[in-house]
Each structure stands twice: as structure tokens, then as C-alpha cells.
Amino acid sequence: MLNCLRSPGKMAVSRLPFFLALAFSSLSFVLSHWNREMWFQDFFPPNMCPINAKDNTFYGIMFDAGSTGTRIHIYTFVQKSPENLPELEGEIFESVKPGLSAYADQPEKGAETVKRLLDMAIDAVPPHLWKKTPVVLKATAGLRLLSEEKAQSLLLEVREVFEESPFLVPEDSVSIMDGSYEGILAWITVNFLTGQLSGQNQHTVGTLDLGGASTQITFLPRFEETLKETPGDFLTSFEMFNSTYKLYTHSYLGFGLKAARLAILGALNVEAVDGQMFRSSCLPKQLEAEWHFGGVKYQYGGNKEGETGFKPCYLEVLKVVKGKLHQPDEIRGSSFYAFSYYYDRAVDTNLIDYEKGGVLEVRDFERKAEEVCDNMEKYNSSSPFLCMDLVYITALLKEGFGFRDNTLLQHSWTHEVVCAALHCSEVIFNIYSKSLQCAQCRSCSC
Ligand SMILES: O=c1[nH]cnc2c1ncn2[C@@H]1O[C@H](COP(=O)(O)OP(=O)(O)O)[C@@H](O)[C@H]1O
Numbered sequence: 553m554l555n556c557l558r559s560p561g562k563m564a565v566s567r568l569p570f571f572l573a574l575a576f577s578s579l580s581f582v583l584s585h586w587n588r589e590m591w592f593q594d595f596f597p598p599n600m601c602p603i604n605a606k607d608n609t610f611y612g613i614m615f616d617a618g619s620t621g622t623r624i625h626i627y628t629f630v631q632k633s634p635e636n637l638p639e640l641e642g643e644i645f646e647s648v649k650p651g652l653s654a655y656a657d658q659p660e661k662g663a664e665t666v667k668r669l670l671d672m673a674i675d676a677v678p679p680h681l682w683k684k685t686p687v688v689l690k691a692t693a694g695l696r697l698l699s700e701e702k703a704q705s706l707l708l709e710v711r712e713v714f715e716e717s718p719f720l721v722p723e724d725s726v727s728i729m730d731g732s733y734e735g736i737l738a739w740i741t742v743n744f745l746t747g748q749l750s751g752q753n754q755h756t757v758g759t760l761d762l763g764g765a766s767t768q769i770t771f772l773p774r775f776e777e778t779l780k781e782t783p784g785d786f787l788t789s790f791e792m793f794n795s796t797y798k799l800y801t802h803s804y805l806g807f808g809l810k811a812a813r814l815a816i817l818g819a820l821n822v823e824a825v826d827g828q829m830f831r832s833s834c835l836p837k838q839l840e841a842e843w844h845f846g847g848v849k850y851q852y853g854g855n856k857e858g859e860t861g862f863k864p865c866y867l868e869v870l871k872v873v874k875g876k877l878h879q880p881d882e883i884r885g886s887s888f889y890a891f892s893y894y895y896d897r898a899v900d901t902n903l904i905d906y907e908k909g910g911v912l913e914v915r916d917f918e919r920k921a922e923e924v925c926d927n928m929e930k931y932n933s934s935s936p937f938l939c940m941d942l943v944y945i946t947a948l949l950k951e952g953f954g955f956r957d958n959t960l961l962q963h964s965w966t967h968e969v970v971c972a973a974l975h976c977s978e979v980i981f982n983i984y985s986k987s988l989q990c991a992q993c994r995s996c997s998c
Pocket residue numbers: 567568569570571616617618619620621623651692693694762763764765766767808891892893894896
């Protein structure tokens with residue numbers, strides 16, 4: 553199925569329910585087929601599997617506490633027969649903004665946002681299953697950036713909310729997720745849901761996740777050379793469905809889209825931001841405004857007198873990106889799924905369709921960045937950061953990770969490749985919107 557995505561250098565940009573992999577780790581088939589030594593065995597205890605065949609519906613409540621928002625996923629699984637794999641029947645999703653880290657100095661208020669979301673689960677899960685339904689919260693880069701003390705008091709308050717709920721609270725149910733797990737979860741979700749982990753001919757795709765505060769890159773190296781050249785802590789081995797996978801994965805803290813804005817503005821790690829005005833050539837000349845991130849208020853604006861536009865902006869962004877990331881040679885000829893802010897900004901600028909997702913080259917982001925940055929007045933109805941965000945995405949992909957621009961490949965976009973790839977990303981999107989049907993992809997005939 554994913555053959556359609558293997559045209560070198562193309563990226564399918566789509567929304568992704570990566571927390572699904574975490575919820576799947578609660579299933580009996582996962583626990584019996586996946587190595588018990590695996591890192592995610594602790595997320596849900598083995599007794600969470602359906603015990604008797606009649607009681608074949610079960611639930612899992614998963615919180616994704618991201619740097620920009622907190623999301624609840626209430627998954628319903630059905631085990632139709634003991635010998636079959638449980639199936640994901642549905643998902644209820646809700647989110648709130650801002651994320652927990654915005655409540656760094658008011659942990660109780662932060663936990664209150666989690667409680668409001670958890671109340672949804674009380675309505676969604678039948679009362680007789682409450683005690684058997686695990687509730688888990690994994691925080692990502694927003695909390696990683698806080699001091700240990702502030703992060704822990706937030707987690708403690710959330711844990712209290714969980715303890716007061718009628719659900720099952722596993723031992724390590726509220727914690728900060730390690731960045732490399734985050735990358736692996738996304739990779740498993742994409743490749744598992746598209747059938748790449750169970751079949752004979754596995755054609756896995758890499759994943760690129762651009763969050764608010766961190767960014768992850770994950771792929772399965774095909775060449776020995778890559779393994780040799782990669783720093784040890786960028787490689788993680790695990791066993792799944794009787795295969796061993798040695799993945800390249802890394803999470804870059806501070807390289808998420810919102811954290812990058814601060815770095816570009818020179819506002820990252822500045823002690824007293826109060827009263828300071830941070831300016832950039834990536835912003836509309838006359839702009840002066842305020843922006844809140846991670847519970848801090850920043851004043852920012854355009855280069856009133858100086859230059860603005862794509863070129864000066866790119867130079868500014870380069871300082872933040874160039875030479876800061878490991879560049880594995882192998883990715884230049886590989887396919888990647890890109891999501892989160894890659895997807896959001898591609899949709900915002902009509903590079904891809906909101907519903908279908910789509911396939912892009914790195915240069916598509918670059919072209920759009922030029923168009924937006926050199927005509928900022930035309931785009932002033934959307935976010936003032938649009939130019940900066942697009943330039944950052946371009947620079948991160950090209951100069952950060954070392955992806956090729958793929959100028960030559962532009963012409964090899966046959967109708968078939970584009971159509972098939974669109975179908976695949978559509979399937980991914982359909983999964984996100986609760987349907988696990990892949991009929992369209994299987995019958996793809998362009
Ligand atoms: O369940 C999801 N599926 C797909 N994208 C998601 C989901 N949850 C959050 N996102 C995307 O993640 C981005 C925000 O990143 P987040 O707040 O998770 O920061 P972080 O990962 O750096 O902590 C946004 O683009 C948002 O749309």
C-alpha cells in the first residue's frame with residue numbers, strides 16, 4: 553500500500569493520531585506479540601485485556617499534554633473473537649488550549665483543564681467499565697522545558713484529578729514522555745495502521761512531527777552505513793510482531809514551531825522579557841503585538857526601518873537551524889510522513905487539502921515561503937507569523953535535517969504517483985476521523 557509513497561523525496565503531509573499506538577499498547581495482542589521488555593509495556597497493565605468474551609468492548613483514555621494544548625482521546629476497542637485481534641471501534645476526541653505548561657505557576661488551574669476533559673470520559677464510558685478503564689497522561693515538550701519543580705507540581709495535581717476519578721489509574725499514569733518514545737509512537741502508528749508492520753514486504757516510511765516546542769524525526773535505516781554514522785543515542789531497538797526494528801529517532805527540544813519563533817526573535821532563554829521588544833525581518837514591518845507561550849508574555853514586532861522579506865528572514869532563521877541537527881545521508885532518498893505543524897501550515901497556505909492531505913516536496917514549502925514573505929501585506933489577515941513559520945519549516949527540512957530540494961524530481965510527478973499518494977494520505981486521514989476502512993486505498997486505480 554505504501555509503495556505509492558516511495559517516490560524519493562516526496563512527503564505525505566497529513567494529520568496523524570499518533571497516540572493511537574499508545575492506546576494499542578493496552579491490547580492483549582500487543583502484550584502477547586510485542587516484547588515484554590519493551591518500553592511501553594508499563595503504560596497499561598496486562599490485566600487491562602478483556603477478561604471474558606461477552607465483555608468484549610473495552611476503553612482506554614489517553615491524554616496528550618502538548619506544549620500548545622491538552623487533548624483527550626477516548627478509544628473504544630472491540631474483541632470480536634478470542635483468536636482475532638481487537639479492533640479499534642471508535643474514538644472520542646476533544647482538546648483545550650493552552651497547554652499545561654501555560655499553568656506553570658498555577659498547577660491547580662492546569663489540572664482543572666484536565667478534569668474538564670476527563671468529565672467527558674465519564675459520559676462516554678459505561679459506568680460498569682469505569683474501574684477497568686485505564687487513564688494515562690503523557691506530557692511532551694512543553695513540560696520538558698519547565699523546571700523540574702514546576703513540571704512535577706503540575707503532574708502531581710493532574711495525578712490527584714485522576715485519583716479522584718472512577719477510572720483505573722496505573723502506577724506511572726501521569727508523566728513526561730521521553731522525546732524518543734514520541735517519535736517511535738508516531739512511526740509505529742503510521743506504519744502499523746498502513747499495514748507495513750505485519751506483512752512480508754515491509755516498506756516502512758519515516759515520520760516527521762513538528763510540535764510547538766520540539767520536533768521529531770524517525771525512520772528505519774536501510775543501510776549499514778547509516779547505523780555506523782549515527783550517534784548511539786539516536787538509535788532504539790525494539791521487537792514487534794516477531795521482527796526486530798532498529799529505528800533512528802531523535803527529538804529536538806526547542807525546535808518546535810513555537811519555540812523556534814522565540815529563538816528566531818532572540819527571546820529564547822532570555823531572563824527578563826518584560827518591556828523588551830523582539831523584532832524580526834520575518835514579520836510585517838509595522839507590526840507590534842503581544843504573544844503568549846508557555847505562560848510568558850512576549851512583545852514582538854517587525855523591522856520598522858530595516859529589511860523584511862524572504863531573503864533576510866531566511867538568513868535570520870538559518871542562525872537558529874544551521875549545523876544544529878544531525879543529518880543522516882539516507883533520508884535524502886527516502887519517503888516521510890510529515891504532520892502536526894507541517895500539516896497545519898501546508899493547509900493554511902492551500903498547499904494541501906484539509907481533508908485529503910497531500911504530497912509535497914520541500915521546495916513547495918520554500919516557494920510558498922517566498923510568496924508569503926515577499927507579499928506580507930497581502931497575507932495580513934492570517935497569522936503575522938506565517939512567513940516566519942514557512943521559512944522555518946523550509947530551513948529546518950533543508951538546512952537542519954539535510955533533505956534535498958528535489959528540483960529534478962518535480963517533473964517526475966506522474967498522475968499515478970500523485971493520485972496513489974493522495975489516496976494513501978486520505979486513508980491516514982480517515983483513520984484520524986474515526987474510520988479504519990482502507991477500501992479506497994486498496995482499490996486505488998488512477
Ligand atoms: O492527535 C493529534 N493528531 C495530529 N496532530 C496533532 C494531534 N494533537 C496535536 N497535534 C498537532 O500538534 C501540533 C502542536 O504540537 P504540540 O502542542 O503537541 O507540541 P509538542 O509536541 O511540542 O509538545 C499542532 O500542529 C497540532 O495540530
